[in-house]
Amino acid sequence: MYFDGDGAPWTFPQWQRLTRVSSGLFPADDDQLPEGWTRENANFIRSYFDQYNKHTKEDARINFSAARKNGPQVPGRNHWRNWVTKVIKDSGVHRIITQVLMENSLHPLTICLNSRSGSLDFWPDGRMYVPLAVDNVALELFGSDALDPLGRLQLELRDSTQAVIQRTWKNLGDQLKRSRKRITKLEAKAMEAFLSESHFLPLSTYIYIYRSFSVLKKEKLTKTILKRVIVRVARWKALAEILCTKDNLEKIDQMDEELKELMHGLGAEVNVKITKTRQCTSLCDCDLWR
Numbered sequence: 001m002y003f004d005g006d007g008a009p010w011t012f013p014q015w016q017r018l019t020r021v022s023s024g025l026f027p028a029d030d031d032q033l034p035e036g037w038t039r040e041n042a043n044f045i046r047s048y049f050d051q052y053n054k055h056t057k058e059d060a061r062i063n064f065s066a067a068r069k070n071g072p073q074v075p076g077r078n079h080w081r082n083w084v085t086k087v088i089k090d091s092g093v094h095r096i097i098t099q100v101l102m103e104n105s106l107h108p109l110t111i112c113l114n115s116r117s118g119s120l121d122f123w124p125d126g127r128m129y130v131p132l133a134v135d136n137v138a139l140e141l142f143g144s145d146a147l148d149p150l151g152r153l154q155l156e157l158r159d160s161t162q163a164v165i166q167r168t169w170k171n172l173g174d175q176l177k178r179s180r181k182r183i184t185k186l187e188a189k190a191m192e193a194f195l196s197e198s199h200f201l202p203l204s205t206y207i208y209i210y211r212s213f214s215v216l217k218k219e220k221l222t223k224t225i226l227k228r229v230i231v232r233v234a235r236w237k238a239l240a241e242i243l244c245t246k247d248n249l250e251k252i253d254q255m256d257e258e259l260k261e262l263m264h265g266l267g268a269e270v271n272v273k274i275t276k277t278r279q280c281t282s283l284c285d286c287d288l289w290r
Contacts, residue, residue: 001160003053005146008157014143018091036083044076093141097168100137108172123176126169130162137165 001008007024009015016022023032026046030039037045051074055061067077088094101107105114111124138146138153138161148154153161 004156009142012142012145019087041079045080048074048076094168096140097137097165100140101133106133123173126166130165133165134158134161
């Protein structure tokens with residue numbers, strides 16, 4: 001992007017405000033260098049950029065920029081990688097991209113949940129959807145200075161911007177994998193709490209699934225025990241509502257009903273929100289997917 005756009009995106013005021021790099025990467029005045037840079041750092045990074053640009057094939061560029069253990073040591077590469085990674089994180093670039101995807105119904109979870117199967121088992125190919133988000137993402141990250149007279153991102157910057165969005169797409173996929181593993185554990189803990197903490201639990205469809213847990217304890221249900229159950233269910237439910245598949249939504253309703261029964265058994269005032277089975281049409285408003 002730097003070479004395709006004559007120093008882009010560091011020349012765009014919107015990007016400068018986001019990253020707090022107001023004078024480009026290689027200003028003549030040392031006092032205007034990006035925070036944490038010395039002139040020596042700048043010279044090394046500029047040399048690294050120039051060496052990278054001499055490779056004309058994409059595979060060669062990727063191999064050159066990859067910091068492999070036994071690969072050639074290129075001065076400036078590690079400093080650039082560490083610095084720009086921190087800048088991207090601190091500026092919330094991936095959060096902004098995710099927000100644009102959500103607002104335009106292009107977030108991969110939204111696409112999954114609104115597909116014919118409504119399943120999270122098949123992650124959509126970003127190459128089919130990322131191009132649809134390029135112009136809106138560019139406007140948020142780079143501002144109108146990066147757009148052509150038709151309101152579209154300049155042709156020279158489209159490929160590199162798509163690559164940045166694709167990175168966010170991959171990050172969201174990795175988050176989903178971690179979340180699905182975590183929700184399985186949280187659900188098991190929630191069900192274990194039901195089965196091991198209370199003999200007031202109705203015989204629901206879940207009991208036979210978790211027969212491997214210890215038999216129901218014949219102890220009196222107390223507010224302390226109920227609180228443990230509610231806490232475990234709440235942890236599971238928070239993630240289940242984000243991964244709002246039909247199966248998860250049905251389980252949420254069932255868990256709510258069973259909590260209500262537990263609280264009635266204790267004679268407590270019922271504060272559990274009982275929800276109706278619903279169909280998720282958009283993402284929950286949660287920082288997990290930002």
